[in-house]
Amino acid sequence: MYKNTFGFLINDNIQVDIHRRRIIKLFLDDEKRSYALNVSVISIKELQMVLLAYLLANGKEHPVKRDDILKAVWDNRNLKSSSQILWATLKDLKIHLSLVGLGEDFITSEKGAYYRIHAKRLQELYVGG
Numbered sequence: 001m002y003k004n005t006f007g008f009l010i011n012d013n014i015q016v017d018i019h020r021r022r023i024i025k026l027f028l029d030d031e032k033r034s035y036a037l038n039v040s041v042i043s044i045k046e047l048q049m050v051l052l053a054y055l056l057a058n059g060k061e062h063p064v065k066r067d068d069i070l071k072a073v074w075d076n077r078n079l080k081s082s083s084q085i086l087w088a089t090l091k092d093l094k095i096h097l098s099l100v101g102l103g104e105d106f107i108t109s110e111k112g113a114y115y116r117i118h119a120k121r122l123q124e125l126y127v128g129g
Contacts, residue, residue, distance in 0.1 A: 005053075007019075008053070011121055016056065023100050025039070054069060059117040062116075070086060090109075106118055
């Protein structure tokens with residue numbers, strides 16, 4: 001999954017590195033004359049990254065069905081899937097995303113049946129070569 005995709009760029013300052021399971025936030029403080037660059041890096045669990053990558057790839061333009069998520073993230077990897085497992089993984093993922101400034105409304109659910117990404121700008125980043 002995602003062999004040619006390096007990751008994603010969210011809102012021009014948050015980079016998702018799929019293969020290293022890292023989320024990196026860059027913040028340039030323009031108010032300081034020296035142009036201080038602040039960097040926040042967090043690592044997340046493998047299933048959290050698979051879920052995040054799937055939602056970033058599929059959930060920006062239109063909502064993604066819960067059953068499609070369960071199949072792509074768990075079933076296709078021969079793992080047990082359920083709505084409860086999705087809910088718990090998503091809850092933990094949202095806690096990590098909040099550490100880089102992505103709020104509760106970044107990933108939303110419509111009655112637990114559909115999930116969507118809300119970002120001002122979302123760009124897929126590809127592996128060169």
